[in-house]
Amino acid sequence: GPEMIEVTNAKVDVAKEKLKEARTRQKNYVDKHRRSLEFQPGDHVFLKVSLARGVRSFGIKGKLSPRFIGPFEILDRVGEVSYRLALPPQLSHVHNVFHVSLLRGYKYHPLHVISYPLDQIRIDLSYVEEPEAILDLQDR
Incomplete structure (x- = not known):
């Protein structure tokens, strides 16, 4: 009856x-x-x-593959924790708004700039490397 309802409500409150x-x-x-x-x-x-499983990022396998690409300029802030970036035309298929957890601050230095094959980046920001030529062959 009513006592059972009171006991149940008390347990729910706890x-x-x-x-x-x-x-x-x-x-x-x-x-x-x-x-x-x-x-x-x-x-x-x-x-x-x-880093997708089984996918090489930017041609370097494993621990040496880059974790970050850029630098990119911030255009504006979208909401509390998101930013719109100025991405190059090669990344036009990637949405240009990113959560702050995906960004890392950058201070300019000329030795920091590394070129990546940006035209081969997928929508999920991964990159698949394909061999250009077979350099050597071994018979078994």
Whole structure:
């Protein structure tokens, strides 16, 4: 009867309170390790390249493959945590708005600029390398 409903409601309230405590504890833990990043229009940033399984990124396999490409200029801020980047024409098939977690700040230095085959980048920011020529053959 009514007592059972009261007991059930009390248990639901306790469960809600425990969930709220757990959420607060996890948020505090994550916030300690989070870096607050803010960029201004005109700043330059590197863009994180997603490493797909079985796909070589920009011709270099494994640990030596670049994790970031760029630098790209920030055009404007979109919402609280997203930015619109000025991507080159070769990346026109990639959406130009990115979450701040995919960006890394950049200060210009002439030795930092490396050219990548931007015309072969897919929509998911991955790149598949194909051999140009067979240099040697071994019979077994």
